Amino acid sequence: MRRLLPLLLTTSFRLAVWCLLTADLSRLNLLIGLVVALLLPRAHSRPLPLRALLRALGRSLLAVPQAYLEALRLIFGPEPVEAEISESATEGSIPLLVFLDVFRITLTPFTIVLGLEDGGRRYRIHAMKPGPRHGGQTP
Amino acid sequence: MTLASFADHASLLLLGAGLLFWFWGTWPLLESRTYLSKLHALSVADTLGSTLMLLGLLLRIPGQWPLLVLALVALILWNTIFGYVLANCWLDSRREPKP
Known part of the structure; x- marks a missing residue:
């Protein structure tokens, strides 16, 4: 969980920004946002308490x-x-x-x-x- | 008082307070104070004043809330961290040996 937390946090933050930017909660838009959030480069992260x-x-x-x-x-x-x-x-x-x-x-x-x-x-x-x-x- | 007129008055109050913060924080830039005390005043103007204004706008045009919330978050984070960057640059320039 501690190792997974940084990935979850960055992905959900990026997805939230995407949703605010597009103001659209349709299934297709969420899917595009999720793909973009996962594809963007990530910094090497350490386990987070x-x-x-x-x-x-x-x-x-x-x-x-x-x-x-x-x-x-x-x-x-x-x-x-x-x-x-x-x-x-x-x-x-x-x-x-x-x-x-x-x-x-x-x-x-x-x-x-x-x-x-x-x-x-x-x-x-x-x-x-x-x-x-x-x-x-x-x- | 209806809800709409209450929101209207409250948003005017927030916009006015934000403008007041802006002027109070920008005025020290023209005075001969230390660099860091100007930065302290700027954080009042830039971050807190602009936040009040955005909250006022949020009450005025609630239909645009996604973009306004995005602006609010970006503004608070960006301004605050930019203040730290400016302060850090000042510290670095002071550390450099004088020629």
Whole structure:
């Protein structure tokens, strides 16, 4: 199952894009889409742990509402301060999970992944941290 | 209020909010800020603003949902990863030894 998962994922993703592009769910069109999805070249893939993939997908989806909250804080909040931080990768050896991590971190306006460091075990992140509030006259 | 007029108002609201995000995120490009802080602002404009606009369009022309959903997914993925590519290129250019 772990070996079959990358093939299933790429094929179903390509088929879904084909269906959205053609907006046609007839049997013939589905068959053409399936053939195209299987014929397109595939990258050499490693076995994929399903649990880690589902967790990464869930966290990526949760990043969307979080991104809007951060955008509002960036617009209405105090002037943010720039900083460089680093975060450990969940699974540095599997390209799809690294992609989902980079997507999740970069989608939110406070953080952008600059690159991988430490042999792919950590992400180097540029962050905009919310600055101190300019309230009152205290120095 | 009927459902159609509610969708109409909601889509106007989403399009307006998207336009606001666009202007807020594009304005810093003209200022003298650091490259990366401009990228942070651009992710608000490009990704989040355009997403709001596409959601507004989705309410306005629901008949075209397959293409709009495709655009939505492509836009979120492409913009976000392009932001990472730009940031990564900036890091590489900083690492190169100065002549």
